[in-house]
Amino acid sequence: MRITAVETHVVHAGLRNWVFVKVVTDEPGLVGWGEATLEWKTRAVVGAVGDLSGLLIGRDALAIERLWQTMHRGQFFQGGAVTMSAISGIDQALWDIKARHLGVPCWQLLGGLVRDRVPMYDHLGGGDSSVVYGAADGKNFAEAALRSVAEGFTALKILAVPMGPALPGAAAVRRAAEVMGAVRDAVGPDVAIMVDLHGRTTAAGALMYGRALAEFDPWFFEEPCQPGNPEVLAEVARALPFPVATGERLISLQDFRDHLAAHACAVLQPDVCHVGGPTALRKIAAMAETWNVPLAPHNPLGPIATVVNQHLGFGTPNFLVQEVMRADVPWRDEVVQGGLPIVDGHVHPPTAPGWGLDIDERAAAAHPYKAEPLLELEGSDGALLDW
Numbered sequence: 001m002r003i004t005a006v007e008t009h010v011v012h013a014g015l016r017n018w019v020f021v022k023v024v025t026d027e028p029g030l031v032g033w034g035e036a037t038l039e040w041k042t043r044a045v046v047g048a049v050g051d052l053s054g055l056l057i058g059r060d061a062l063a064i065e066r067l068w069q070t071m072h073r074g075q076f077f078q079g080g081a082v083t084m085s086a087i088s089g090i091d092q093a094l095w096d097i098k099a100r101h102l103g104v105p106c107w108q109l110l111g112g113l114v115r116d117r118v119p120m121y122d123h124l125g126g127g128d129s130s131v132v133y134g135a136a137d138g139k140n141f142a143e144a145a146l147r148s149v150a151e152g153f154t155a156l157k158i159l160a161v162p163m164g165p166a167l168p169g170a171a172a173v174r175r176a177a178e179v180m181g182a183v184r185d186a187v188g189p190d191v192a193i194m195v196d197l198h199g200r201t202t203a204a205g206a207l208m209y210g211r212a213l214a215e216f217d218p219w220f221f222e223e224p225c226q227p228g229n230p231e232v233l234a235e236v237a238r239a240l241p242f243p244v245a246t247g248e249r250l251i252s253l254q255d256f257r258d259h260l261a262a263h264a265c266a267v268l269q270p271d272v273c274h275v276g277g278p279t280a281l282r283k284i285a286a287m288a289e290t291w292n293v294p295l296a297p298h299n300p301l302g303p304i305a306t307v308v309n310q311h312l313g314f315g316t317p318n319f320l321v322q323e324v325m326r327a328d329v330p331w332r333d334e335v336v337q338g339g340l341p342i343v344d345g346h347v348h349p350p351t352a353p354g355w356g357l358d359i360d361e362r363a364a365a366a367h368p369y370k371a372e373p374l375l376e377l378e379g380s381d382g383a384l385l386d387w
Protein backbone atom coordinates (compact mmCIF):
# COMPACT_ATOMS: atom_id res chain seq x y z
CA MET A 1 0.00 0.00 0.00
CA ARG A 2 1.55 3.26 -1.14
CA ILE A 3 1.07 6.85 -0.02
CA THR A 4 -0.39 8.95 -2.82
CA ALA A 5 -1.00 12.33 -1.13
CA VAL A 6 -0.46 14.25 2.09
CA GLU A 7 -2.91 17.11 2.72
CA THR A 8 -3.41 19.70 5.44
CA HIS A 9 -6.78 21.07 6.49
CA VAL A 10 -6.67 24.13 8.75
CA VAL A 11 -9.69 24.80 10.95
CA HIS A 12 -9.89 28.09 12.83
CA ALA A 13 -11.25 27.30 16.29
CA GLY A 14 -11.17 30.50 18.31
CA LEU A 15 -7.90 30.81 20.18
CA ARG A 16 -6.06 28.45 17.86
CA ASN A 17 -6.04 26.98 14.38
CA TRP A 18 -6.32 23.20 14.30
CA VAL A 19 -4.01 21.71 11.69
CA PHE A 20 -5.40 18.38 10.49
CA VAL A 21 -3.21 16.13 8.34
CA LYS A 22 -4.73 13.65 5.90
CA VAL A 23 -2.58 10.92 4.39
CA VAL A 24 -4.10 9.26 1.32
CA THR A 25 -3.17 5.78 0.05
CA ASP A 26 -3.63 3.93 -3.21
CA GLU A 27 -6.05 1.55 -1.49
CA PRO A 28 -9.48 2.92 -2.43
CA GLY A 29 -11.07 4.80 0.45
CA LEU A 30 -8.20 4.18 2.87
CA VAL A 31 -6.93 7.44 4.37
CA GLY A 32 -5.56 8.39 7.78
CA TRP A 33 -5.96 11.52 9.88
CA GLY A 34 -3.71 13.21 12.38
CA GLU A 35 -3.34 16.59 14.06
CA ALA A 36 -0.30 18.89 13.90
CA THR A 37 -1.66 21.96 15.68
CA LEU A 38 1.05 24.38 16.83
CA GLU A 39 -0.36 27.72 17.88
CA TRP A 40 1.04 30.84 16.22
CA LYS A 41 3.02 28.65 13.80
CA THR A 42 0.12 27.36 11.71
CA ARG A 43 1.40 28.33 8.28
CA ALA A 44 4.90 27.16 9.14
CA VAL A 45 3.57 23.72 10.12
CA VAL A 46 1.49 23.52 6.95
CA GLY A 47 4.65 24.34 4.99
CA ALA A 48 6.65 21.73 6.90
CA VAL A 49 4.06 19.05 6.12
CA GLY A 50 4.37 20.06 2.47
CA ASP A 51 8.16 19.79 2.65
CA LEU A 52 7.97 16.33 4.23
CA SER A 53 5.36 15.04 1.80
CA GLY A 54 8.00 14.67 -0.90
CA LEU A 55 9.66 12.01 1.29
CA LEU A 56 6.39 10.11 1.65
CA ILE A 57 4.69 9.94 -1.73
CA GLY A 58 5.07 6.47 -3.21
CA ARG A 59 6.34 4.95 0.07
CA ASP A 60 4.85 2.01 1.99
CA ALA A 61 2.21 3.54 4.30
CA LEU A 62 2.55 0.69 6.79
CA ALA A 63 6.28 1.22 7.45
CA ILE A 64 5.59 3.72 10.23
CA GLU A 65 8.91 3.59 12.09
CA ARG A 66 10.95 3.71 8.87
CA LEU A 67 9.00 6.74 7.68
CA TRP A 68 9.50 8.44 11.06
CA GLN A 69 13.25 7.83 10.76
CA THR A 70 13.20 9.18 7.22
CA MET A 71 11.35 12.35 8.27
CA HIS A 72 13.56 12.95 11.34
CA ARG A 73 16.90 11.15 11.36
CA GLY A 74 17.19 11.29 7.61
CA GLN A 75 17.32 15.08 7.67
CA PHE A 76 20.46 17.16 8.10
CA PHE A 77 18.58 19.78 10.15
CA GLN A 78 16.53 17.80 12.64
CA GLY A 79 13.79 18.61 15.07
CA GLY A 80 12.33 21.85 16.35
CA ALA A 81 8.72 22.50 17.26
CA VAL A 82 7.54 23.22 13.71
CA THR A 83 9.06 20.18 12.03
CA MET A 84 8.22 17.82 14.89
CA SER A 85 4.61 19.00 14.93
CA ALA A 86 4.40 18.29 11.20
CA ILE A 87 5.90 14.84 11.76
CA SER A 88 3.43 14.32 14.62
CA GLY A 89 0.41 14.89 12.41
CA ILE A 90 1.75 12.62 9.68
CA ASP A 91 2.73 9.92 12.17
CA GLN A 92 -0.76 9.95 13.75
CA ALA A 93 -2.28 9.58 10.27
CA LEU A 94 -0.01 6.60 9.52
CA TRP A 95 -1.13 4.82 12.71
CA ASP A 96 -4.73 5.52 11.67
CA ILE A 97 -4.09 3.98 8.24
CA LYS A 98 -2.44 0.88 9.64
CA ALA A 99 -5.20 0.26 12.18
CA ARG A 100 -7.94 0.84 9.60
CA HIS A 101 -6.13 -1.50 7.23
CA LEU A 102 -6.08 -4.19 9.91
CA GLY A 103 -9.64 -3.41 11.04
CA VAL A 104 -8.69 -2.69 14.67
CA PRO A 105 -8.79 0.41 16.88
CA CYS A 106 -5.40 2.10 17.24
CA TRP A 107 -5.13 1.18 20.92
CA GLN A 108 -4.74 -2.44 19.82
CA LEU A 109 -1.51 -1.48 18.05
CA LEU A 110 -0.34 0.81 20.85
CA GLY A 111 0.02 -1.95 23.42
CA GLY A 112 -3.51 -3.30 23.78
CA LEU A 113 -5.56 -2.51 26.85
CA VAL A 114 -3.64 -1.99 30.07
CA ARG A 115 -6.68 -0.35 31.71
CA ASP A 116 -10.44 -0.55 31.36
CA ARG A 117 -10.96 3.18 31.05
CA VAL A 118 -8.88 6.33 30.74
CA PRO A 119 -9.25 9.02 33.41
CA MET A 120 -9.63 12.55 32.09
CA TYR A 121 -9.08 15.92 33.68
CA ASP A 122 -10.66 19.20 32.70
CA HIS A 123 -8.49 22.22 31.90
CA LEU A 124 -10.39 25.30 33.02
CA GLY A 125 -7.86 27.75 31.64
CA GLY A 126 -8.19 31.12 33.26
CA GLY A 127 -11.62 30.27 34.67
CA ASP A 128 -13.50 32.07 31.91
CA SER A 129 -12.92 33.04 28.29
CA SER A 130 -9.68 34.78 29.27
CA VAL A 131 -7.88 31.47 28.99
CA VAL A 132 -4.50 33.00 28.34
CA TYR A 133 -4.58 35.93 30.64
CA GLY A 134 -6.08 34.35 33.71
CA ALA A 135 -8.02 37.48 34.56
CA ALA A 136 -10.87 35.65 36.26
CA ASP A 137 -11.30 35.87 40.00
CA GLY A 138 -11.85 33.08 42.52
CA LYS A 139 -15.63 33.13 41.99
CA ASN A 140 -15.25 32.56 38.22
CA PHE A 141 -12.85 29.69 38.83
CA ALA A 142 -15.02 28.13 41.52
CA GLU A 143 -18.12 28.21 39.29
CA ALA A 144 -16.20 26.65 36.39
CA ALA A 145 -14.79 23.99 38.71
CA LEU A 146 -18.23 23.11 40.03
CA ARG A 147 -19.53 22.68 36.48
CA SER A 148 -16.70 20.22 35.78
CA VAL A 149 -17.34 18.28 38.97
CA ALA A 150 -21.08 18.17 38.20
CA GLU A 151 -20.17 16.57 34.86
CA GLY A 152 -18.24 13.85 36.67
CA PHE A 153 -14.67 15.10 36.62
CA THR A 154 -12.61 14.38 39.72
CA ALA A 155 -9.55 16.26 38.50
CA LEU A 156 -9.17 19.72 37.01
CA LYS A 157 -6.54 22.30 36.22
CA ILE A 158 -6.50 26.05 36.70
CA LEU A 159 -4.29 28.94 35.70
CA ALA A 160 -4.31 30.51 39.12
CA VAL A 161 -1.08 32.47 38.94
CA PRO A 162 -1.07 35.85 37.20
CA MET A 163 1.65 37.01 34.86
CA GLY A 164 4.19 39.22 36.52
CA PRO A 165 7.80 40.14 37.10
CA ALA A 166 10.59 37.80 38.19
CA LEU A 167 9.42 37.83 41.79
CA PRO A 168 5.69 38.22 42.46
CA GLY A 169 4.50 40.89 44.84
CA ALA A 170 2.32 40.24 47.85
CA ALA A 171 -0.87 41.13 45.93
CA ALA A 172 -0.17 38.58 43.18
CA VAL A 173 0.54 35.84 45.70
CA ARG A 174 -2.61 36.76 47.62
CA ARG A 175 -4.67 36.65 44.43
CA ALA A 176 -3.37 33.19 43.50
CA ALA A 177 -4.15 31.92 46.99
CA GLU A 178 -7.62 33.46 46.81
CA VAL A 179 -8.30 31.67 43.49
CA MET A 180 -6.95 28.35 44.68
CA GLY A 181 -8.75 28.63 48.01
CA ALA A 182 -12.05 29.42 46.30
CA VAL A 183 -11.75 26.39 44.03
CA ARG A 184 -10.74 24.12 46.92
CA ASP A 185 -13.65 25.36 49.03
CA ALA A 186 -16.04 24.78 46.12
CA VAL A 187 -15.01 21.25 45.15
CA GLY A 188 -14.03 19.85 48.52
CA PRO A 189 -10.91 17.99 49.62
CA ASP A 190 -10.99 15.00 47.26
CA VAL A 191 -10.93 16.64 43.83
CA ALA A 192 -7.43 16.86 42.34
CA ILE A 193 -6.55 20.47 41.49
CA MET A 194 -3.57 21.02 39.21
CA VAL A 195 -2.08 24.50 38.99
CA ASP A 196 -0.52 25.52 35.68
CA LEU A 197 2.07 28.24 36.21
CA HIS A 198 2.60 28.45 32.43
CA GLY A 199 6.29 29.19 32.91
CA ARG A 200 5.26 32.61 34.20
CA THR A 201 7.52 32.38 37.19
CA THR A 202 11.19 32.10 38.01
CA ALA A 203 12.24 29.29 40.30
CA ALA A 204 12.15 31.61 43.31
CA GLY A 205 8.78 33.00 42.25
CA ALA A 206 7.38 29.48 41.93
CA LEU A 207 8.47 28.75 45.49
CA MET A 208 6.73 31.89 46.73
CA TYR A 209 3.49 30.70 45.12
CA GLY A 210 4.13 27.18 46.34
CA ARG A 211 4.35 28.31 49.98
CA ALA A 212 1.09 30.25 49.64
CA LEU A 213 -0.87 27.53 47.84
CA ALA A 214 0.39 24.46 49.72
CA GLU A 215 -2.39 24.65 52.32
CA PHE A 216 -4.93 24.06 49.52
CA ASP A 217 -3.24 20.82 48.51
CA PRO A 218 -2.40 21.19 44.79
CA TRP A 219 -2.04 17.87 43.00
CA PHE A 220 0.89 19.32 41.09
CA PHE A 221 2.45 22.56 39.87
CA GLU A 222 2.80 22.56 36.08
CA GLU A 223 5.64 24.39 34.32
CA PRO A 224 6.74 26.36 37.38
CA CYS A 225 9.60 27.73 35.25
CA GLN A 226 10.25 28.42 31.59
CA PRO A 227 11.45 25.26 29.80
CA GLY A 228 15.11 24.63 29.14
CA ASN A 229 16.78 24.23 32.54
CA PRO A 230 16.10 20.79 34.03
CA GLU A 231 18.51 21.40 36.91
CA VAL A 232 16.64 24.55 37.96
CA LEU A 233 13.35 22.71 37.76
CA ALA A 234 14.81 19.92 39.85
CA GLU A 235 15.62 22.46 42.58
CA VAL A 236 12.02 23.64 42.55
CA ALA A 237 10.77 20.05 42.61
CA ARG A 238 12.93 19.27 45.65
CA ALA A 239 11.81 22.37 47.51
CA LEU A 240 8.05 22.14 46.97
CA PRO A 241 5.97 19.94 49.28
CA PHE A 242 3.90 18.66 46.32
CA PRO A 243 4.80 17.33 42.83
CA VAL A 244 6.03 19.22 39.76
CA ALA A 245 4.94 18.42 36.19
CA THR A 246 6.40 19.60 32.90
CA GLY A 247 6.84 18.60 29.28
CA GLU A 248 4.39 20.41 27.00
CA ARG A 249 7.18 22.52 25.50
CA LEU A 250 9.79 19.77 25.37
CA ILE A 251 10.19 18.41 21.88
CA SER A 252 13.08 15.98 21.43
CA LEU A 253 13.65 12.60 23.01
CA GLN A 254 16.86 14.08 24.43
CA ASP A 255 14.89 16.88 26.16
CA PHE A 256 12.79 14.30 27.97
CA ARG A 257 15.82 12.16 28.83
CA ASP A 258 17.56 15.19 30.34
CA HIS A 259 14.56 16.13 32.50
CA LEU A 260 14.15 12.57 33.72
CA ALA A 261 17.86 12.22 34.46
CA ALA A 262 17.83 15.49 36.44
CA HIS A 263 14.79 14.36 38.48
CA ALA A 264 13.15 17.58 37.32
CA CYS A 265 9.56 16.40 37.58
CA ALA A 266 7.26 13.82 39.11
CA VAL A 267 4.88 13.87 36.14
CA LEU A 268 5.79 14.18 32.45
CA GLN A 269 3.50 15.97 30.01
CA PRO A 270 4.56 15.28 26.41
CA ASP A 271 2.31 16.56 23.65
CA VAL A 272 1.59 13.98 20.95
CA CYS A 273 1.21 16.84 18.45
CA HIS A 274 4.73 18.17 19.10
CA VAL A 275 7.05 15.31 20.03
CA GLY A 276 6.68 13.31 16.82
CA GLY A 277 3.35 11.53 17.23
CA PRO A 278 2.60 8.20 18.90
CA THR A 279 5.86 6.73 17.58
CA ALA A 280 7.87 9.21 19.67
CA LEU A 281 5.48 9.40 22.61
CA ARG A 282 5.78 5.67 23.18
CA LYS A 283 9.56 6.03 23.39
CA ILE A 284 9.20 8.88 25.87
CA ALA A 285 6.81 6.77 27.93
CA ALA A 286 9.30 3.90 27.94
CA MET A 287 12.10 6.22 29.10
CA ALA A 288 9.87 7.62 31.85
CA GLU A 289 8.94 4.12 32.92
CA THR A 290 12.57 3.45 33.80
CA TRP A 291 12.42 6.35 36.30
CA ASN A 292 8.93 5.36 37.51
CA VAL A 293 7.58 8.68 36.23
CA PRO A 294 3.96 8.68 34.98
CA LEU A 295 2.61 10.61 31.99
CA ALA A 296 -0.21 13.16 31.97
CA PRO A 297 -0.07 14.09 28.28
CA HIS A 298 -0.60 17.74 27.42
CA ASN A 299 -3.68 18.38 25.30
CA PRO A 300 -5.48 21.70 24.97
CA LEU A 301 -5.65 21.08 21.20
CA GLY A 302 -8.28 19.81 18.80
CA PRO A 303 -10.55 16.76 18.69
CA ILE A 304 -8.17 14.49 16.77
CA ALA A 305 -5.38 15.11 19.28
CA THR A 306 -7.72 14.30 22.15
CA VAL A 307 -8.66 10.91 20.73
CA VAL A 308 -5.06 10.05 19.82
CA ASN A 309 -4.08 10.73 23.43
CA GLN A 310 -6.93 8.59 24.74
CA HIS A 311 -5.86 5.63 22.60
CA LEU A 312 -2.33 6.00 23.96
CA GLY A 313 -3.79 6.07 27.46
CA PHE A 314 -5.44 2.70 26.93
CA GLY A 315 -2.13 1.08 26.00
CA THR A 316 0.51 2.91 28.06
CA PRO A 317 1.25 1.40 31.48
CA ASN A 318 2.74 4.52 33.09
CA PHE A 319 -0.09 6.77 31.98
CA LEU A 320 -1.70 8.80 34.77
CA VAL A 321 -4.48 11.04 33.49
CA GLN A 322 -5.42 12.77 30.23
CA GLU A 323 -5.98 16.49 29.79
CA VAL A 324 -8.86 17.83 27.74
CA MET A 325 -9.79 21.44 27.11
CA ARG A 326 -13.36 21.75 25.94
CA ALA A 327 -13.86 25.48 26.11
CA ASP A 328 -13.09 26.26 22.48
CA VAL A 329 -15.92 26.14 19.93
CA PRO A 330 -19.46 24.77 20.14
CA TRP A 331 -19.21 23.17 16.66
CA ARG A 332 -16.29 20.88 17.64
CA ASP A 333 -18.37 17.73 17.05
CA GLU A 334 -19.67 18.92 13.68
CA VAL A 335 -16.17 18.90 12.21
CA VAL A 336 -14.90 15.71 13.84
CA GLN A 337 -17.34 12.93 14.67
CA GLY A 338 -16.53 9.87 16.74
CA GLY A 339 -14.99 11.51 19.79
CA LEU A 340 -15.30 9.47 22.96
CA PRO A 341 -17.97 10.52 25.46
CA ILE A 342 -16.59 11.39 28.89
CA VAL A 343 -18.61 9.56 31.52
CA ASP A 344 -17.81 10.07 35.19
CA GLY A 345 -14.51 11.65 34.16
CA HIS A 346 -13.43 8.66 32.07
CA VAL A 347 -13.58 7.36 28.50
CA HIS A 348 -14.02 3.73 27.53
CA PRO A 349 -12.16 1.94 24.73
CA PRO A 350 -13.81 2.36 21.32
CA THR A 351 -14.18 -0.46 18.82
CA ALA A 352 -14.13 1.44 15.50
CA PRO A 353 -11.00 0.92 13.36
CA GLY A 354 -8.16 3.43 13.53
CA TRP A 355 -8.79 6.49 15.68
CA GLY A 356 -12.49 5.89 14.94
CA LEU A 357 -12.99 9.44 13.69
CA ASP A 358 -14.85 10.88 10.71
CA ILE A 359 -13.73 14.31 9.59
CA ASP A 360 -16.34 16.34 7.77
CA GLU A 361 -14.16 18.26 5.31
CA ARG A 362 -17.02 20.54 4.25
CA ALA A 363 -17.75 21.50 7.84
CA ALA A 364 -14.03 22.01 8.40
CA ALA A 365 -13.78 24.26 5.35
CA ALA A 366 -16.45 26.54 6.87
CA HIS A 367 -13.83 27.67 9.41
CA PRO A 368 -10.76 28.59 7.37
CA TYR A 369 -7.43 29.81 8.72
CA LYS A 370 -7.32 33.09 10.57
CA ALA A 371 -4.22 34.43 12.22
CA GLU A 372 -4.23 33.84 15.95
CA PRO A 373 -4.19 37.04 18.00
CA LEU A 374 -0.60 38.11 18.54
CA LEU A 375 0.32 38.45 22.17
CA GLU A 376 2.89 40.81 23.55
CA LEU A 377 2.16 41.14 27.21
CA GLU A 378 3.75 43.79 29.33
CA GLY A 379 4.14 44.40 33.01
CA SER A 380 3.37 47.66 34.77
CA ASP A 381 6.86 48.92 33.83
CA GLY A 382 6.35 48.14 30.12
CA ALA A 383 8.74 45.19 30.14
CA LEU A 384 7.81 41.98 28.35
CA LEU A 385 6.29 39.25 30.52
CA ASP A 386 6.39 35.47 30.14
CA TRP A 387 2.84 34.45 29.48
Ligand SMILES: [Mg+2]
Pocket residue numbers: 196198222223248
Ligand atom coordinates in the same frame (compact mmCIF):
# COMPACT_ATOMS: atom_id res chain seq x y z
MG1 LIG B 1 0.45 24.04 30.57
